[in-house]
Amino acid sequence: MVDMENKEPIIKIEDLTMAYGDFVVMRDLNLTINRGDIFIIMGGSGCGKSTLLKHMIGLKKPAKGKVMYGEDDFWEMNEVQREILMRNFGILYQSGALWSSMTLAENIALPLEQHSQLSSTKILEQVELKLSLVGLSGFEDFYPSEISGGMRKRAGLARAMALDPELLFFDEPSAGLDPVSAKRLDDLILQLRESLGTTVVVVTHELASIFAIGNNCVFLDPISRTMLAQGDPNILLKENNDPNIQSFLRRGEI
Amino acid sequence: MPKSENHLKQGPDETLDIHLGGKWQLGRDNLSIRDVNLFLEQHPGTRRIIFNCKNLDAWDSSILTFLLSLIRIASRKNIQVEKDELPSGIQQLITLATAVPQKEDAKKSVPEPGFFETVGADTIRFVHSIGELMEFIGGAFLAVIKLFVRKPRFRSQDFWQFLMDAGARAVPIVSLISFLVGLILAFVGIMQLKLFGAQIFVADLVGIAMVRQMGAIMTGIIMAGRTGAAFASQLGTMQVNEEIDAFKTLAISPMEFLVLPRMLALTLMMPFLVLYADLMGVLGGALVAVGIFDISLPMYLTRTIEVVGLNDLFIGLFMGVVFGILISLSGCMRGIQCERSASAVGDAATSAVVTGIVAIIIATSVITILCDIIGI
Ligand SMILES: Nc1ncnc2c1ncn2[C@@H]1O[C@H](COP(=O)(O)OP(=O)(O)OP(=O)(O)O)[C@@H](O)[C@H]1O
Ligand SMILES: [Mg+2]
Numbered sequence: 333m334v335d336m337e338n339k340e341p342i343i344k345i346e347d348l349t350m351a352y353g354d355f356v357v358m359r360d361l362n363l364t365i366n367r368g369d370i371f372i373i374m375g376g377s378g379c380g381k382s383t384l385l386k387h388m389i390g391l392k393k394p395a396k397g398k399v400m401y402g403e404d405d406f407w408e409m410n411e412v413q414r415e416i417l418m419r420n421f422g423i424l425y426q427s428g429a430l431w432s433s434m435t436l437a438e439n440i441a442l443p444l445e446q447h448s449q450l451s452s453t454k455i456l457e458q459v460e461l462k463l464s465l466v467g468l469s470g471f472e473d474f475y476p477s478e479i480s481g482g483m484r485k486r487a488g489l490a491r492a493m494a495l496d497p498e499l500l501f502f503d504e505p506s507a508g509l510d511p512v513s514a515k516r517l518d519d520l521i522l523q524l525r526e527s528l529g530t531t532v533v534v535v536t537h538e539l540a541s542i543f544a545i546g547n548n549c550v551f552l553d554p555i556s557r558t559m560l561a562q563g564d565p566n567i568l569l570k571e572n573n574d575p576n577i578q579s580f581l582r583r584g585e586i
Numbered sequence: 587m588p589k590s591e592n593h594l595k596q597g598p599d600e601t602l603d604i605h606l607g608g609k610w611q612l613g614r615d616n617l618s619i620r621d622v623n624l625f626l627e628q629h630p631g632t633r634r635i636i637f638n639c640k641n642l643d644a645w646d647s648s649i650l651t652f653l654l655s656l657i658r659i660a661s662r663k664n665i666q667v668e669k670d671e672l673p674s675g676i677q678q679l680i681t682l683a684t685a686v687p688q689k690e691d692a693k694k695s696v697p698e699p700g701f702f703e704t705v706g707a708d709t710i711r712f713v714h715s716i717g718e719l720m721e722f723i724g725g726a727f728l729a730v731i732k733l734f735v736r737k738p739r740f741r742s743q744d745f746w747q748f749l750m751d752a753g754a755r756a757v758p759i760v761s762l763i764s765f766l767v768g769l770i771l772a773f774v775g776i777m778q779l780k781l782f783g784a785q786i787f788v789a790d791l792v793g794i795a796m797v798r799q800m801g802a803i804m805t806g807i808i809m810a811g812r813t814g815a816a817f818a819s820q821l822g823t824m825q826v827n828e829e830i831d832a833f834k835t836l837a838i839s840p841m842e843f844l845v846l847p848r849m850l851a852l853t854l855m856m857p858f859l860v861l862y863a864d865l866m867g868v869l870g871g872a873l874v875a876v877g878i879f880d881i882s883l884p885m886y887l888t889r890t891i892e893v894v895g896l897n898d899l900f901i902g903l904f905m906g907v908v909f910g911i912l913i914s915l916s917g918c919m920r921g922i923q924c925e926r927s928a929s930a931v932g933d934a935a936t937s938a939v940v941t942g943i944v945a946i947i948i949a950t951s952v953i954t955i956l957c958d959i960i961g962i
Contacts, residue, residue: 389835418837429828433820443836446739491832 339366341402342499342531343388348397350383357383360558361397363550365533370525370545372565373535374580375552381535382426382503384552388533389423389501390414419447422492426503426535428484430476436463436487437472443494462490465520467513482508489517493524500524500532506541514538518545539583543569551577591641592617594625601634602626602665604656607641610649619655626663635660637671650679657684722919726849729841739838740847748851752813756859759812764804764863768792768870771800776879785879789889792871798898799905801864803950805856806909810942814917817848818938821921822931830922840922849914856910857903864902897962901953908949916941 341364348361357380365371373381386392387399390406399406401417409417430439440459444450450458463469466486476484485508492500502521506514518541524530536542542549542565549565552558553576560574569581579585591607594617602625610616626632635656653676660667669677699707775791821844824830833840868890875881920938924930 391831391835415837418835421835423832423835425828425832427828429832431829431832432824432827442741442838445741446836446838 339368341365342367342369343533344398344400345388346398346400348384348387348399349395350380350387350392351395352383356395356557358552358557358559359396361550363559363562365531365548367531368525368529369531369548370521371531371533372542372546372549373533373552374537374542374549374565376554376580377537379552379554381552385501385503385533385535389421390418419495420498422495422497422500424485424488424492424500424502424505426507428476428481428488430484430487430491432476435473435475436468436479436490439476439487440491440494443491447495458494462493463487465493466490467516482510482513485509486513486517496528496530498530500530502532502534502536504535504537506536506538514541517541521545539581542581551580594621596629597636599634600629600631601636602629602632603636603638605638605641606649607639607643609643610645610652612646612648614648616648617652619652619659622656623659626659626665632665635665635667637668639671639673642673645673645676649676650683653680654683718923719919722922723915725841726845726915726918729839729846730849732842733846738846739842740844745847745851748848749855751816752809752852753855753858756809756812756855757862760805760808760859760863761866763808764796764801764866765870767800767804768796768867769874770870771795771867772871772874773878776874780879785875785881786885786889788871788875788879788881789886790893793868793890793894794898796867796871797864797894797902799902799950799954801867802860802902802905802909803946805859805863805906806913806946807943809852809856809859809909810913810916810946811939813852814913814938814942815935817914817917818921818924818934819931821845821918822924822934825922825924826926826928826931845914845918845922848918849911852914853907853910856906860902860906864899901957901962905950905953908953909946912945912949913942916945 343365345361345363349359350357350361361384373384375381383392387394390399393407404413406414406417430436431442434442437456437459440462441455444455444458448455459472460469463472466489468483468486468490471479471483471487476487479487485505489502489505492502500521505521506517509517521532521534522545525532534541534546546565548563549568550562551560551568553560555576560577561568561572563572565581568577572578591605593605595603595605597603602622604617604622606617608616653672657667657680659665669680672680772788772792776785776788779785779787779791821830824844830840830844833843868887872883872886875886876883917938920934920941924934
């Protein structure tokens, strides 16, 4: 079990401004993600959730501000430190981003081959385990082009979990999944946190899973171009009286 | 004459009364927003717009676009629009369409750049591209060095695949082209040499030209169009699908995993292809000399072996190696720089071929001049 009282910040975002060229997506973001959190990024479509995720995982450089991991600024680290840090990342992209020239098994095996000393039989076992966790056992030898969109999402999830990373980033994991699979996914995320102490950052719109799994969240507002609130979604629902947040958390029915 | 079903009428109290009627259909001219603008200019005091829809039979999106632009104009001029008379379906759709306010700076309005701006922007882009090129070459060089320090990061099956692609599968096209080039060289040359009764020297001409330069250049150009373009579109597609991002965030260097095996494969195969192209070129020349001009095959071949020196062969092979590096680098670089759309992948392939061929020509000139200076 994770001790929820003793919170240790793992990611801190300070004064972050995100921009594509001159187009500012969000500004003045300040948030803290603690170890063991299931942190939800929510907000309307196109408001910059995926962009925020890209800043966290180092794919985009902040226009202003810092992304801190522990005590270190991500962009001030040297190559080696950054590589060590990033080996602890597991990322599910919104589009899946599976390597299309490799089978599912090879997709999941590659991170293990690159970053672990496991023997090939051990790697094979891991691949089978991870695929079965997302309900895809038996699809080892399929290519990404041969499976459906929802299956691709799940395969991407299996790849993200390949190295049992400390930090998982999921961009809309349940988009394109049926309700039962989506529920199983929520259970899986909770289980990962319970058993491995994984910190999970999830971009999602699914209200049910926001309340079921999230213990911390941030709400991004496209109109004011900044975050409106951070905190436990269940508490936000009860105590925050910003109309935008209330309307989002109640499917527009206030 | 009955009034048209759609018209504008001035009502009491500075009101614009818009009558909407008949069938509103895309492609059919009913009221246009220009009429409304004209009316508002003629009656600047208008404060209110009301509708009369008693005769409206059917409608589609065309009426919505009309009403939405009307609402936009009205709100700019502080005119009140009373939507109560509109059919309820239209009202609801309008509410939906105006629910999310238009993002003001999200729309890209790019003013047509002037001549100097274009030149300036192009220059800046060119300088940037040189910087990127240097960075890419540096990265590739480092990746090669790391190869000596630790075990390679790429998968051996990928490497074999690229070897196959850049080697065996390229043989037919390389054979055809270099055979024909040898044949053409011989044909053009022999016509001139015959004037002096010196037909046999065609073996010198074809042999030296093919082995020293043409074999390598032709192979280079073929491989730029074939393999360079393939590399660019493979990596470009991976960029579009965020596959390259997935490599980066797993701390797998795209340079070591994707670029290096391609570069090694092509650079390794190029000398073999060049050697093979030389051979085919000489055979092409022989076909013309023997078949049309009565030079015996043994004579032609002996003459070729006599005049073509080992240094010619090595210069050709060396050029092959250099071209292999240049083609694979430009292909991979254009692929990795690719933007995120299907047409960008096409552009990447095109510019990989152009960059590759330009690089080949420049390298040839440099090598030729250097050889001249050294005297080989
Ligand atoms: N490569 C890019 N270049 C320019 N602008 C971009 C780019 N990618 C995204 N944007 C802009 O940034 C904004 C945020 O995009 P982002 O993908 O982060 O949205 P999102 O919140 O993830 O949306 P969704 O929930 O639909 O996935 C959008 O307005 C989009 O137009
Ligand atoms: Mg997104």
